[in-house]
Amino acid sequence: MTRNEFDLIRDYFARQPVSRRDVALGIGDDCAITQVPEGCQLAITTDTMVEGTHFLATASASDVAHKALASNLSDLAAMGAMPAWCSLALTLPEPDEAWVAGFCQGFSALAEYFQVQLIGGDTTRGPKSITMTLHGHVPHGKALTRDGAKPGDWLYVTGTLGDSQAGLNYVLGKPVTDEARAATLINRHYRAQPRVAAGQALRGIASAAIDISDGLVADIQHILKASGVGASIDVTQLPLSEALLADVDSYETAQKLALTSGEEYELCFTVPEMYRGTLETTLKHTGVTAACIGQINGSQSLQLMADGNPLDWTLSGWDHFKELDSDRS
Structure with a gap:
């Protein structure tokens, strides 16, 4: 029945x-x-x-x-x-x-x-x-928000970036050449581990924070707008997994995926210089890694850099209506 x-x-x-x-x-x-x-x-x-x-x-x-x-x-x-x-x-x-x-x-x-x-x-x-x-x-009064970043603060992300999009590519039909690698990336798409302990550890350390659900280049704009600041990102410092690097045709492709991949559910946050040492010590207790990928400035815009040189990449964030084609379901 x-x-x-x-x-x-x-x-x-x-x-x-x-x-x-x-x-x-x-x-x-x-x-x-x-x-x-x-x-x-x-x-x-x-x-x-x-x-x-x-x-x-x-x-x-x-x-x-x-x-x-x-x-x-x-x-x-x-x-x-x-x-x-x-x-x-x-x-x-x-x-x-x-x-x-x-x-x-x-x-x-x-x-x-x-x-x-x-x-x-x-x-x-x-x-x-x-x-x-x-x-x-x-x-009370300890919540992390998007509006506290100041020029001079350092920009961090947890974990590795780009894996979710790489996993989705397989979900949408990309041919599998390495089953173990494909399974790892698909798992990162469907089974992301939210950084709850890291978020709590950042209270009193981070000046601003956001989770990466629409892609780093899109989500960081919310911090920049709310705080009235700009930022520079050194793409050579983006944290990339071995699975992602083995899955793409070039290091640049991996970097672009790291900047645009949505549903990563990692944290992007800013830290004043005075708390950088505290950050490293605190995060060790959570088992979560964090990479410094750039710095906040007063330009009110986002600049992508590589080894000190500006890049002219035009990138957009994650768009659910484009990324998942319902006809494939």
């Missing part, structure tokens, strides 16, 4: 591994009731993923769930917030129990790791889409 939406909610979404003490009332009522820790402010983010725009119909439900939750977690990481609670709105063409089971498996694994409790949401019929609202908290 086909299950209806209420069966799915009861059997899957109400059954989860995380039960937080700060949730007074969770799934099952008209609203959830939670308690924000004393001395903290509430941080809230919402993201939507639509089939054919953010993921293909062939993507596993578990991968889709991980990607959806990771996107929200990355937003909280960029604010230096601690994840806490999640609400989920799920739209499906029909009650697909196998898909929902896989989705819950992927969601629960990542939610348990970051101790995120699902506290409510909605299910409805329609084109497949997932909307998550994630709540977190941050000590």
